[in-house]
Amino acid sequence: MAAEPTLLWVVSGTSARRARLLRRAKVLAWGGNAWHLVEFAIAVAAGIAASSVALVGFGIDALIEVAAGAVVVWLFSGRRAGSASAERVAQRLITASFFALAAYIALDSAHALAGDHPQPSWIGIGLALVTAPTMPLLARAKRRVGRELGSRAAESEAGQNLLCAYLSVALLVGLGANALLGWWWADPLAGVVIAAVAAREGVTAWRGDGCC
Secondary structure (H helix, E strand, O other), X not given: OOHHHHHHHHHHHHHHHHHHHHHHHHXXXXXXXXXXXXXXXXHXXXXXXXXXXXXXXXXXXXXXXXXHHHHHHHHXXXXXXXXXXXXXXXXXXXXXXXXXXXXXXXXXXXXXXXXXXXXXXXXXXXXXXXXXXXXXXXXXXXXXXXXXXXXXXXXXXXXXXXXXXXXXXXXXXXXXXXXHHOOOOHHHHHHHHHXXXXXHHHHHHHHOOOOO
């Protein structure tokens, strides 16, 4: 008879742990989204002012990350948590966001290379300096929770944040080269790099592999 209380305790402990993980996943998603909205506003405003494709693309990526975070909150709310069908829908939506970003930035970069030269943006450089070291920390926390929950969609969404770190480095190189050396073409070239990385992560997410 002693085995039954022990079994109940184990089941109860497992359920409580999963509930904590679900709450953590949603808190991380909401917290990340709050920052991404600020990131979007700063990047797009500064990008339009400087005619910077890379900076505007970085801002659009932040908005896509908001959408991806919202998908994770949707996935882990109500009865959808643990649902295989909801997991597949979430995975496809997040994958689509990678491809949308890649297409947008590739077209904008090509247009910029043939059009007006972007101006230096110190605000953009400052933004990239903040996001480059912080996004990997957020991505690591989200991926850990996603793996413990067995959610490929959550891991893919964490890949969005790690992609943001890659984009920050590319953005920093492009904006820095333009501001310090006058290499205006480095800005749209950074946009091409951003588009290529986004497309690669989209393919990875579509196949269901671990991100990044």
